[in-house]
Amino acid sequence: MLRRLALTAAACFAALAAAPAATALPVPVPVPFALPGHWLPDPQLRDRLTITVSDSGARAAEGTHRLTCTPAGGTHASPQQACDRLDRLAADKRTPFAPVPAGMMCTMQYGGPATAHITGIWQGKSVDATFRRTNGCEISRWSALEPVLPHTVG
Known part of the structure; x- marks a missing residue:
């Protein structure tokens, strides 16, 4: 969409430059807009995530939230604390959205039915990560992201 906007704007400016000054008419430039229920993030924001949580046992955290x-802002219950946690992880050079490495030995413990899906941009990189609490490695991944993800009781 941004590419289309840039190309349209470039074509409009080229047409204006080529037209004689006396006959030049203002040319409308398309502006992106948000339809009701759609979220257009500010391009100046470095980190913007959509977090969908289910079966966590934390009623307020259930559903889809933006961070x-x-x-710090959005519809997340604790945006400042969540952003602070992400900042600490970045300072420690940790990548909290990476999956458990293949072949990793994980304890066979069950932390409950909670699931979360996080999409968006973090540190300028695209994020599309799924979290569960199905074994020790997955529980550890989830816990490392609290309070971005809600605290659960397995």
Whole structure:
């Protein structure tokens, strides 16, 4: 969509430059807009995530929430604490959205039915990660992201 906008704007400016000054008419430039229920994030925001949580046992955390950082905001229950956690992980050079490596030995414990799906941008990189609490490695991944993800009781 941004590419189409840029190409349209470039074509409009080229047409204006080629037209004689006396006959030049203003040319409308398309502006992106948000339809009701759609979210267009500010391009200046570095971190913007959509977090969908289910079966966590934390009623307030269930559903889909948005988190923006720099500045902290969105519909997340604790945006400042969540952004602070992401900042700490970045300072430690940790990648919290990476999956459990293939072949990793994980304890066989069950942390409950909670699931979460996180999409968006973090540190300028695309995020599409799924979290569960089905074994020790997955529980550890989830816990490392609290309070971005809600605290659960397995």
